[in-house]
Amino acid sequence: FFSISGSEFVEMFVGVGASRVRDLFKKAKENSPCIVFIDEIDAVGRQRGAGIGGGNDEREQTLNQLLTEMDGFEGNSGVIVIAATNRPDVLDTALLRPGRFDRQVTVDLPSYKGRLGILQVHARNKKLDEEVALDTIARRTPGFSGADLANLLNEAAILTARRRKDTISNLEIHDAIDRITIGLTLNPLLDSKKKWLVAYHEIGHALVSAMLKNTDTLEKVTIIPRSGGIAGFANYVLDDEMIDSEGLRSRAWLLSRITVALGGRAAEAEIYGDAEVTLGASSDITEVSKLARQMVTLYGMSDLGPVALESPNNEVFLGQSWNSRAEYSEEMAIKIDRQVREIAIHCYEEARRIIRENRHLVDKLVEVLLDEETIDGDEFRKIVDRYAELTKKELEPA
Structure with a gap:
């Protein structure tokens, strides 16, 4: 060998x-x-x-x-x-032809069963609390590689030692997942205008996702800041099927994702006015622009018809796009820009409508979030369902 x-x-x-x-x-x-x-x-x-x-x-x-x-x-x-x-x-195509490398074995990210088996291996030398269920952790970590799962249990063990505990509990597991996926936890924000604004922004994301049909499941929403300039976040759980069949996501799912991404900016605009919107939505808007452009130029999901107007993943270092020219005319470029803008504005108006029609619920959720600093996904959905039932009773004729 x-x-x-x-x-x-x-x-x-x-x-x-x-x-x-x-x-x-x-x-x-x-x-x-x-x-x-x-x-x-x-x-x-x-x-x-x-x-x-x-x-x-x-x-x-x-x-x-x-x-x-x-x-x-x-x-x-x-x-x-x-x-x-x-x-x-x-890789060069000559390397991959039959007679040289005949077979290609792709090692994908592990599925639920694979993650559970990997966790069982790495948990052998860890002292886990009786309440910790490895199958629950496996369901919460779609998209994690074997190295990520090993790192997850190591981070949980480090947090357990710092907190002077004898066994790893669910709290350390959840904190370790957030630490790996989002970043280090910083000191909570003081009770100031910034804290209120962050709360409204994150509730905007979470509420829009709860009100739309084709969205991912909300795991939690928090205003505890993280390293990297993250003042708060709303976290979602992806299904294994959605990760495995990424190419089968629908137009409705993409539009819902854009609408959810704009929910934070929509909440800021509805609560504080257009003049008071902040830079907090800059990363959201970048994602929105990217998704909307892909819908128009790659996926054929616009009024321009089922045509691919751009080629994905052309990279200069492969000698494939040096001095490349646009694959469409200037007139078509104007139409693409117009379509991208129409998708973004349509989704933004939809997000603002949801926030505006549920203003009392937004205020209630913000109060809970400011008090608890983190709302679990199940608790969030219970509050929304309770509000929907009360609203339905008020609208019923006496």
């Missing part, structure tokens, strides 16, 4: 990488049958032609030698080559 990293082939001296490839395969043939494992092969196997402008490229020479050794006139009997990379999209 021979193991080497792709970066070890590439040197500043011309020809060294190619000679190392020859030496490696020479040793492999002498010791056949054997396995040659190349880690991070994208360091040497990246698509040729990316060095725009010509000239000598040491990496390309090394790749050419590797291609020759793997499928030359001389048979490499008994030598099996295995490689690993996180970037299969940048």
Whole structure:
């Protein structure tokens, strides 16, 4: 078994990488049958032609030698080559053809059963409280990799030691998840105008998501600040099916997501007026612009029809989009901009309508959030359902 990293082939001296490839395969043939494992092969196997402008490229020479050794006139009997990379999209097509790397094994993020098994492995040397259920943690962590789950239990153990507890409880688990996904917890905000504004902003996100049909499930909303300038956040739980079938998300789901993202700005505008809106929604607006543009130019979900007007993931370092031109006319660019703006304004008006029609509920939720600083998703939905029942009774004729 021979193991080497792709970066070890590439040197500043011309020809060294190619000679190392020859030496490696020479040793492999002498010791056949054997396995040659190349880690991070994208360091040497990246698509040729990316060095725009010509000239000598040491990496390309090394790749050419590797291609020759793997499928030359001389048979490499008994030598099996295995490689690993996180970037299969940048590999040269000659590497991936049959006769060289015949099979590609994709290691996806673990499903619920996979996460549960990984948690059971990493929980063996941890003292967990009796109330901690690993299956509940597995359901709460869709999209987590094995390393993320190991880090989660380690962070929970560190928090437990800091709090001078003997066992890891659900509180430490939940805090560790937030710490990994959002950031470090900072000191709570003082009772000031900023705290009220953050509360209205986050309740705006949460309430809009509760009132719309095609949205993710709210996990919690909080105004406890986090590192990185996050004053508060509303967190949602994605289903495993939604993560696995990301390409099957509907137009209604995308519009709802845009509307929820604009819920914070809508709440600020309805409560404090347009002149008092803040920079807190800047990241939300960036996401809105990105999603709306993708709906128009990639997914064919606008009045321009089912056409793809842009190509995703064109990257200069692959030599694919150097001096690239727009794939549509200036007239079409104006229409795209207009469609993107119409989607954003439509969703913004919908978010403002929801906030305006439920103003009393917004104030009630803000009072609860200011008092508790964090509202659990189940508690939030109970308050909304209770308000809906009271409103329905008031509207019923006597």
